[in-house]
Amino acid sequence: xxxxxxxxxxxxxxxxxxxxKEKGVKxxxxxxxxxxxxxxxxxxxAVPLCLxxxxxxxxxxxxxxxxxxxxxxxxxxxxxxxxxxxxxxxMIDMLVAPxxxxxxxxxxxxxxxxxxxxxxxxxxxxxxxxxxxxxxxTDRLIALKDRLQTFTGNEITNKRISGAIDLYNKxxxxxxxxxxxxxxxxxxxxxxxxxxxxxASFYADPAFMVEILDSVYQELKGKQQATKxxxxxxxxxxxxxxxxxxMVLELVRAAGGEIVIEEVCEGIRYxxxxxxNKGDLFQSLxxxxxxxxxxxxxxxxxxxxxxxxxxxxxxxxxxxxxxxYELLCCETYDSESYFFTQKLGEQNIPVLILxxxxxxxxxxxxxxRIEAFIEILKGGME
Amino acid sequence: MIELLKLCGFEEQxxxxxxxxxxxxxxxLGITDEDIERGKQRLAKYYDIELKGVRKVFRLxxxxxxxxxxxRDEGKKKVIYGFMAPGIDMLGSAVVTKSKEAFVIHHCWAFxxxxxxxxxxxxxxxxxAEKKWLKEGVVxxxxxxxxxxxxxxLGLFPKPDLLVTSGFMCxxxxxxxxxxxxxxxxxxxxxxxxxxxxxxxxxxPTRRIASLTAKSLKRLAERIQEVVGFEITDNMLREVxxxxxxxxxxxxxxxxxxxxxxPLPLSPTHDNIWMCLSTLTLSIDGIxxxxxxxxxxxxxxxxxxxxxxxxxxKGAPRVLAILPAGQTDPRLEHLACEVGIAIVAIDGSLxxxxxxxxxxxxxxxxxxxxxxxxxxPLRRRIPxxxxxxxxxxxxxxxxRFHVGCRSVVADALIIEExxxxxxxxxxxxxxxxNFDPRxxxxxxxxSRFEVFKAMMTKKSS
Numbered sequence: 066x067x068x069x070x071x072x073x074x075x076x077x078x079x080x081x082x083x084x085x086k087e088k089g090v091k092x093x094x095x096x097x098x099x100x101x102x103x104x105x106x107x108x109x110x111a112v113p114l115c116l117x118x119x120x121x122x123x124x125x126x127x128x129x130x131x132x133x134x135x136x137x138x139x140x141x142x143x144x145x146x147x148x149x150x151x152x153x154x155x156m157i158d159m160l161v162a163p164x165x166x167x168x169x170x171x172x173x174x175x176x177x178x179x180x181x182x183x184x185x186x187x188x189x190x191x192x193x194x195x196x197x198x199x200x201x202x203t204d205r206l207i208a209l210k211d212r213l214q215t216f217t218g219n220e221i222t223n224k225r226i227s228g229a230i231d232l233y234n235k236x237x238x239x240x241x242x243x244x245x246x247x248x249x250x251x252x253x254x255x256x257x258x259x260x261x262x263x264x265a266s267f268y269a270d271p272a273f274m275v276e277i278l279d280s281v282y283q284e285l286k287g288k289q290q291a292t293k294x295x296x297x298x299x300x301x302x303x304x305x306x307x308x309x310x311x312m313v314l315e316l317v318r319a320a321g322g323e324i325v326i327e328e329v330c331e332g333i334r335y336x337x338x339x340x341x342n343k344g345d346l347f348q349s350l351x352x353x354x355x356x357x358x359x360x361x362x363x364x365x366x367x368x369x370x371x372x373x374x375x376x377x378x379x380x381x382x383x384x385x386x387x388x389x390y391e392l393l394c395c396e397t398y399d400s401e402s403y404f405f406t407q408k409l410g411e412q413n414i415p416v417l418i419l420x421x422x423x424x425x426x427x428x429x430x431x432x433x434r435i436e437a438f439i440e441i442l443k444g445g446m447e
Numbered sequence: 448m449i450e451l452l453k454l455c456g457f458e459e460q461x462x463x464x465x466x467x468x469x470x471x472x473x474x475x476l477g478i479t480d481e482d483i484e485r486g487k488q489r490l491a492k493y494y495d496i497e498l499k500g501v502r503k504v505f506r507l508x509x510x511x512x513x514x515x516x517x518x519r520d521e522g523k524k525k526v527i528y529g530f531m532a533p534g535i536d537m538l539g540s541a542v543v544t545k546s547k548e549a550f551v552i553h554h555c556w557a558f559x560x561x562x563x564x565x566x567x568x569x570x571x572x573x574x575x576a577e578k579k580w581l582k583e584g585v586v587x588x589x590x591x592x593x594x595x596x597x598x599x600x601l602g603l604f605p606k607p608d609l610l611v612t613s614g615f616m617c618x619x620x621x622x623x624x625x626x627x628x629x630x631x632x633x634x635x636x637x638x639x640x641x642x643x644x645x646x647x648x649x650x651x652p653t654r655r656i657a658s659l660t661a662k663s664l665k666r667l668a669e670r671i672q673e674v675v676g677f678e679i680t681d682n683m684l685r686e687v688x689x690x691x692x693x694x695x696x697x698x699x700x701x702x703x704x705x706x707x708x709x710p711l712p713l714s715p716t717h718d719n720i721w722m723c724l725s726t727l728t729l730s731i732d733g734i735x736x737x738x739x740x741x742x743x744x745x746x747x748x749x750x751x752x753x754x755x756x757x758x759x760x761k762g763a764p765r766v767l768a769i770l771p772a773g774q775t776d777p778r779l780e781h782l783a784c785e786v787g788i789a790i791v792a793i794d795g796s797l798x799x800x801x802x803x804x805x806x807x808x809x810x811x812x813x814x815x816x817x818x819x820x821x822x823x824p825l826r827r828r829i830p831x832x833x834x835x836x837x838x839x840x841x842x843x844x845x846x847r848f849h850v851g852c853r854s855v856v857a858d859a860l861i862i863e864e865x866x867x868x869x870x871x872x873x874x875x876x877x878x879x880x881n882f883d884p885r886x887x888x889x890x891x892x893x894s895r896f897e898v899f900k901a902m903m904t905k906k907s908s
Contacts, residue, residue, distance in 0.1 A: 132857045133878075135586060135850050164643045167617050171857035177646055178825040178861060188643030190659070191614050191621065197662045198639060204655070205643065363618040365637045368625050394586050394853065397622045403580030404626055 094157035099335040104229035109213040115267035119307015140168035159183040192365035239278035240336035256324035296323040297442035303390035305331040330361035362397035393422040456502030472516040493777040500744020512557040539728030556723040563775025572597035589851030590882035613638035639663040657813030684808035697741040710757025715790035716777035764903035776884035847879035
């Protein structure tokens with residue numbers, strides 16, 4: 066029921082956004098990674114769209130006319146989607162580009178070079194252990210507010226920001242609740258369904274999305290626990306899952322495994338923490354988006370923090386194995402895969418490292434490796 | 448060995464004290480008699496070693512590496528390494544000027560020149576890093592970080608009291624330090640900056656970014672003070688900046704001479720040596736020695752120019768190269784000369800003019816560090832390259848993209864397109880690794896250079 070409502074909403078969403086544009090509403094895109102507070106865009110009266118399409122070899126390859134092959138496929142896909150005129154990517158009036166990893170930073174530079182789009186580069190200090198780094202980010206958020214006000218012609222008041230924080234907190238809270246339901250075995254919602262919901266939240270109207278998520282949560286709460294299965298419970302770790310990059314999720318499911326939780330930086334909304342909705346709201350947003358979260362691999366001193374968080378997820382979600390899903394040429398995650406494999410190995414937690422460039426040619430090999438891994442996990446469970 | 452050291456500018460009278468140190472250091476590196484012979488041949492083949500200025504520069508570089516390798520044996524109590532850490536050279540020079548007990552070095556640069564360029568022995572170092580977490584092959588990690596991880600995991604360098612990097616160009620270097628900290632328990636430090644400069648903010652440096660860099664560098668200075676146990680004052684830094692300013696002026700004058708002369712008076716194989724020299728953490732006396740070496744070389748080159756002598760024929764096509772010369776291997780630049788191509792400049796030396804400066808040494812550094820071509824986003828970098836090509840009367844661009852560096856590699860195709868469109872000159876696009884000699888393919892590069900030269904010659908005629 067909710068699935069159908071959401072599908073219809075997403076089907077009609079581009080047309081709905083075009084109507085809004087005709088009425089003068091600005092559509093403002095941002096890149097994922099959860100360093101851009103959508104709250105500010107929403108509070109400006111514009112529509113925030115987090116551009117998170119990925120997984121298609123065609124779009125990633127289309128970008129090869131602009132950037133070389135050693136740029137990660139997700140970053141290339143962002144260039145490709147615009148070249149191939151994806152309606153969402155074509156309709157944005159402005160891009161907020163967080164300065165996160167070097168690949169996405171380059172996408173913003175390529176778009177900036179072509180000069181047909183208003184771009185705001187949101188500076189993200191890559192560490193926050195010094196006071197001046199949080200200060201820098203806070204100042205950049207204030208600068209973003211100023212730019213949004215000028216661009217949309219709407220004043221961004223504290224009241225509007227507070228309302229937006231409240232709305233997005235509800236969304237985060239519901240995603241968290243739905244995710245936590247997956248602690249039960251067998252999981253009441255598949256990883257694919259959860260990630261699709263999450264991806265939808267980047268494009269759908271946020272108020273509508275909150276309604277959908279609430280209904281989904283209520284439905285799941287009322288569901289009877291299914292009978293026990295022997296599906297090994299798996300944690301998926303990686304830099305990125307794009308909207309459409311579902312091959313590994315499907316292969317794991319088909320091979321008899323169950324991904325029960327994801328620790329993914331890009332492409333999944335960070336929903337574990339809420340933004341404090343009191344006091345200085347810019348400081349609050351800066352803290353919430355920069356400090357009070359598990360750092361992505363491009364951040365300084367992040368490996369240990371993410372390892373600790375991963376170990377907690379393994380325990381909380383009763384995980385028996387980890388699939389490390391990285392994108393080709395993502396060197397920070399590739400470096401960390403070595404560290405994680407060593408550290409998880411010390412605790413006898415099996416790890417499978419997979420690497421993707423979105424090519425379908427590797428499907429057979431991926432399938433074989435995933436099947437073998439799940440067999441190992443099943444063997445280990447007996 | 449004595450012959451090699453003489454080629455590297457060591458004087459007869461210092462052999463007694465320096466020879467045992469060099470031998471000890473080279474033994475640590477696994478340098479054999481055979482390597483020494485090869486080193487002599489490579490020095491003679493690839494470098495203008497007959498020039499006194501070149502020899503003096505090599506001497507400084509070899510001495511720095513030897514000092515780094517023997518740092519604990521020679522009783523230095525505090526050791527700080529910098530890696531891809533602009534700013535550490537300023538702080539490091541201040542430290543080594545003040546104290547004999549502390550040692551700071553941007554060590555990989557000297558390592559690249561000696562182990563890579565002179566001895567041609569970089570491959571085992573890279574392979575050692577590849578056995579850890581740094582991938583090889585078509586999607587390899589940057590070989591520069593391999594030249595950090597390799598020596599550390601092989602135990603060539605002693606464990607430092609602090610290892611410093613920055614995120615000025617990329618995240619690969621900080622991530623490497625993150626892992627070195629977690630896996631080898633090396634204390635690390637990161638200089639912070641932010642690459643969020645917008646096109647509309649050019650051409651002036653952005654004060655907010657400079658200020659972030661300055662604050663972060665100041666915090667590093669405090670951390671270094673904790674390690675070495677004495678204060679680093681602003682005056683000490685100003686003295687270093689003054690000395691480095693003179694070295695920078697000497698290098699600029701040298702480059703101007705090279706860029707404006709026909710025939711090209713010096714092989715571009717030396718370009719990475721100037722870069723190395725600028726980043727070494729020499730004491731103020733050492734910086735003065737370096738400046739004197741460059742001034743000597745300048746006078747020697749002026750003589751060459753006056754006599755019409757050069758490393759390629761007069762009228763050879765003039766080329767601007769994107770990215771610095773190979774850091775560990777001089778063969779590509781040497782081949783360019785052999786084919787008759789004059790690489791007169793690299794885009795890294797193209798800097799946007801700016802007026803702003805500051806009395807505060809940290810802020811001064813923060814402002815200056817933003818103005819180089821490689822620090823610019825595409826929309827600003829390309830006009831700077833195009834202006835540079837016009838100013839230097841360039842016939843073609845060698846657009847070598849360093850595949851290991853995702854931060855600069857993404858610009859390559861767009862630079863190629865823009866130059867062809869704006870200037871109508873040939874562009875040779877070369878997939879390249881600045882720190883890995885294994886990418887060098889003589890026959891392939893030779894035939895591509897020959898075609899490139901023919902295109903430039905045809906175009907200009």
